[in-house]
Amino acid sequence: MTVSTEVLARTAPLYERVRSVIPAIEWPAFADDIDAILRLKRERDAVILAHNYQTPEIFHCVADFVGDSLALARHARSVQAGTIVLAGVVFMAETAKILAPEKTVLIPDVQAGCSLAESITAADVRLLRQSHPGVPIIAYVNTSAAVKAEVDICCTSGNAKSVVESLGAPRVIMLPDEYLARNVAAETNVEVLSWAGHCEVHELFTAAEVRQLREDYPGVVVLAHPECPPDVVAAADFTGSTAAMSGYVEMHSPPRVVLLTECSMSDNVAVEHPSIDFIRPCNLCPHMKRITLSNIRAALERNQHIVEVETSVAERARLAVERMLAL
Known part of the structure; x- marks a missing residue:
């Protein structure tokens, strides 16, 4: 793919941010879409909310707000832009629309589902x-x-x-x-x-895998998501949401760590902590990986895949979500 020197120059500072997890040879394949998305966001009065499981070129280079499901729900409720692009899965986009009914909510791929x-x-x-x-x-x-x-x-x-x-x-x-x-x-x-x-991602982790990780990587700190089976949680050093796992790494800076969750989570946290050795026996979420720079760009260019929630459903669902956010 041929990318202009102007685009490469404009996106160079973004590449510096992710160079530890994206090889230089891959950057030209991302740069044009990233440059276009940044322009389209300004033109369309749009923001991108990206889940922690999005790939680094999305999470660190085009997203305006990032986080776990709770953080994204709070951002959806408070953002000022007229359009929200949800870089995540369909239920997250529905939640954004429930909390911000007056806004246009776009999902880059309508097939980005969830086994749960x-x-x-x-x-x-x-x-x-x-x-x-x-x-x-x-x-x-x-x-x-x-x-x-x-x-x-x-x-x-x-x-x-x-x-x-x-x-x-x-x-x-x-x-x-x-x-x-x-x-x-x-x-x-x-x-x-x-x-x-x-969850088709987290149910694949096993306690035997944790034991093997400890044998193969002495001193490794094991962090598990609570969607993992209970015996995996029991074998881990810490269990928490994606935000909590990121917070643990930030607070404790373990020399070597493994995050038992979706693959991109480790990449995104590693960008902020280049001195930490991240072991990656991760599992991919096929639904999260349906979201790409190219379909984010297409969503903004064409105003496509608008998320709608029936009013009677949205009103009742909003009560349940707002009760959670009020805690």
């Missing part, structure tokens, strides 16, 4: 209410707008325990991530009933 969101429907939630009358229902943000509209409150991996205990109930239902629910249940006296949904 696809594991449960609104009808399933209604049946759970019938089976467990009076029991509060918590939906992980990794759910559709239709599911959020049927529950009492939402949570993220970073605030799940706080949400459970905020309800003041002896028993709650947490859906759809079984492992997150079980891991939270181990930290609270509240009885947590779970659903049999799993």
